[in-house]
Ligand code: UD1
């Protein structure tokens with residue numbers, strides 16, 4: 357049965373104390389509203405209508421092609437929010453599912469079950485039973501059947517003892533919903549148009565009202581404050597960690613593991629504590645990641661070892677680490693770093709937009725930027741490619757089997773021929789020929805008969 361989806365996202369989120377609209381705050385690296393959009397997409401709604409208000413322009417930018425936005429100005433309550441969507445709903449879609457932009461973890465299955473419970477004929481409410489129901493709308497029943505939702509602020513002391521609450525999500529027959537929201541009044545404690553008042557309207561008309569229980573509390577939790585956002589983040593991260601572990605990923609501590617994007621992994625992958633994975637990360641078989649690594653947009657091939665405190669950020673260009681490579685501790689791989697098999701990158705080495713062929717090594721305190729490095733090259737401690745002349749970037753090409761001594765400056769554009777050796781401490785500004793030793797530094801002299809100055813007597 358065809359369906360409309362309404363996502364309410366006009367609220368201010370006062371308790372976030374933030375200039376960013378609430379639904380744009382991030383959970384696992386993605387805006388709250390993005391989670392909701394992604395979770396309803398598989399339902400292939402005829403229309404997906406997002407109600408915007410606070411920070412409307414930024415919210416609308418996020419929605420883009422994923423839905424139609426309608427503005428609610430001013431915000432006079434949830435019923436008023438749904439009223440704004442009426443012209444945008446598809447009448448041919450019998451069911452309208454209403455979700456919240458700040459309830460990000462609603463399961464697609466639950467949303468589908470709620471729509472099915474409506475079936476274009478009944479009003480279906482998603483409910484949950486809480487230990488502490490303070491602040492929520494209570495489900496008031498008469499025997500088994502639902503009679504009304506009473507908002508906390510309007511509830512009698514007796515109704516406040518009810519623990520079954522409305523989650524803020526429902527599915528209604530589209531034509532009835534349109535009629536009901538147009539008839540809402542704001543004669544209540546908050547002077548708002550409550551969407552929840554349509555329950556009593558349905559009951560009065562003899563339309564069946566059914567309650568569908570949420571699968572768990574997590575999928576219906578909303579974000580109103582930084583503390584709730586952090587709580588939801590931990591819950592989501594723990595769920596993700598459990599799913600990765602069931603697929604064989606070995607985590608030293610699932611509570612200290614964060615994925616803000618998509619992580620793919622092979623067999624026998626081990627990850628130590630406090631690692632963060634962002635964007636798209638792929639880890640081949642037998643990869644080991646040491647403690648405290650942050651890795652974003654990277655492909656790490658089989659058997660590579662990333663030692664502790666390594667930062668890999670591929671940004672748009674990506675980073676590739678070859679099979680059996682050793683990286684870190686304290687290494688930094690930036691966009692366009694492409695390490696071949698068995699490459700070694702040691703402590704305090706930065707690599708950017710540079711290709712290192714099989715077996716090349718830069719083990720200590722070095723910079724390789726805009727460079728092409730051949731096989732088995734040994735790049736000494738403290739050496740750098742001077743790739744930037746203040747206006748443009750230039751490339752450094754280092755042939756196979758080159759040995760660059762310590763503390764060298766390779767002034768690009770420059771080519772070091774195959775098998776060349778560059779003496780330590782050289783500033784190389786002209787191409788160095790293959791197979792020979794090139795040194796560019798002041799010659800060492802020892803002065804015979806020199807004596808140290810002595811202190812003058814006053
Ligand atoms: C609502 C329900 C309550 C339920 C609770 C669950 C009503 C009247 N009450 O209460 O029964 O237990 O959610 O969390 O619906 N919004 C708009 N425009 C508005 C007002 C709200 O877009 O004018 C959006 C908010 O941004 C939010 C959602 O609607 O995403 C819910 O609004 P909120 O003010 O949080 O409703 P509650 O008082 O929590």
Ligand code: MG
Nearest residue numbers: 524578579580
């Ligand atoms: Mg709320």
